[in-house]
Amino acid sequence: xxxxxxxxxxxxxxxxxxxxxxxxLFSGQVAGMQEGGGAETEDPxxxxxNLVHLFPREVPFGEGELFTYAIQYGLIYAGExxxxxxxxxxxxxxxxxxxxxxxxxxxxxxxxxxxxxxxxSFVDYDNLFSLSFEKHLREGKFKRDEKVIFDQKxxxxxxxxxxxPIAPNTQDFLSAVYYARTLxxxxxxxxxxxxxxxxxxxxxxxKVLRRERIKVPAGEFDCLVVEPILQTSSLxxxxxxxxxxxxxxxxxxxxxxxxxxxIGAFEAVLKSYRMSTSERRVIERRDIQGxxx
Numbered sequence: 047x048x049x050x051x052x053x054x055x056x057x058x059x060x061x062x063x064x065x066x067x068x069x070x071l072f073s074g075q076v077a078g079m080q081e082g083g084g085a086e087t088e089d090p091x092x093x094x095x096n097l098v099h100l101f102p103r104e105v106p107f108g109e110g111e112l113f114t115y116a117i118q119y120g121l122i123y124a125g126e127x128x129x130x131x132x133x134x135x136x137x138x139x140x141x142x143x144x145x146x147x148x149x150x151x152x153x154x155x156x157x158x159x160x161x162x163x164x165x166x167s168f169v170d171y172d173n174l175f176s177l178s179f180e181k182h183l184r185e186g187k188f189k190r191d192e193k194v195i196f197d198q199k200x201x202x203x204x205x206x207x208x209x210x211p212i213a214p215n216t217q218d219f220l221s222a223v224y225y226a227r228t229l230x231x232x233x234x235x236x237x238x239x240x241x242x243x244x245x246x247x248x249x250x251x252x253k254v255l256r257r258e259r260i261k262v263p264a265g266e267f268d269c270l271v272v273e274p275i276l277q278t279s280s281l282x283x284x285x286x287x288x289x290x291x292x293x294x295x296x297x298x299x300x301x302x303x304x305x306x307x308x309i310g311a312f313e314a315v316l317k318s319y320r321m322s323t324s325e326r327r328v329i330e331r332r333d334i335q336g337x338x339x
Contacts, residue, residue, distance in 0.1 A: 106227060176217050
């Protein structure tokens with residue numbers, strides 16, 4: 047297992063800004079967990095935490111929600127990132143939130159490393175798992191475009207050139223943001239999620255560290271401090287970590303994200319927000335079990 051790492055490269059600043067723009071969560075199937083129940087783990091990074099698998103009950107977001115972040119490296123303004131629910135769409139008769147995340151470096155920072163990134167996720171309206179995810183990365187000289195469709199009934203991620211088996215209720219990293227915001231988080235928990243990215247499944251856990259009150263340009267907020275932990279099949283590495291401050295309420299709005307690098311840290315600081323005018327709703331969890339059911 048490894049703390050999510052970040053460094054300046056074609057998967058660095060963009061990753062910091064987008065990884066840093068919310069809970070970048072990559073995960074695979076998490077088995078043997080019950081809602082609200084614990085599970086044994088030998089990983090030292092989760093020692094002292096109650097490992098649980100929680101399910102959404104109330105949805106605090108809706109169409110029109112928009113968060114805008116200033117990206118900073120120390121006192122240097124590096125760029126801006128946004129996350130919004132652009133509209134409610136329909137994919138193959140399924141109602142979905144259309145989530146868009148963008149990241150761009152400032153004109154001054156473009157001379158150091160230019161980033162123009164966009165990610166789109168279509169999040170199932172009822173089940174809050176991913177139906178489709180695409181990314182368009184422009185980071186320095188690096189360029190990548192990718193799209194994946196999630197067949198949640200048959201548990202497969204569909205790429206133009208391949209199909210990859212996935213866990214039930216799998217997320218992409220943006221849908222995972224919204225899924226996590228619906229959960230009743232408590233200090234001392236490690237939340238397990240199932241995610242898929244880049245053709246692979248990775249277990250992910252979100253440690254809820256403590257409560258803390260912080261002040262950012264958008265205001266002063268009582269927050270929960272969380273840290274995503276990534277489990278990979280490669281050798282363990284630890285080259286930085288991502289820490290996130292989310293409001294300690296039912297909205298769970300991310301207000302500060304700090305990604306440590308070799309020297310110093312990048313921060314995504316909330317500078318403005320617009321909440322949805324949609325009413326909050328209580329949902330019933332409905333798993334897709336496949337086999338035509």
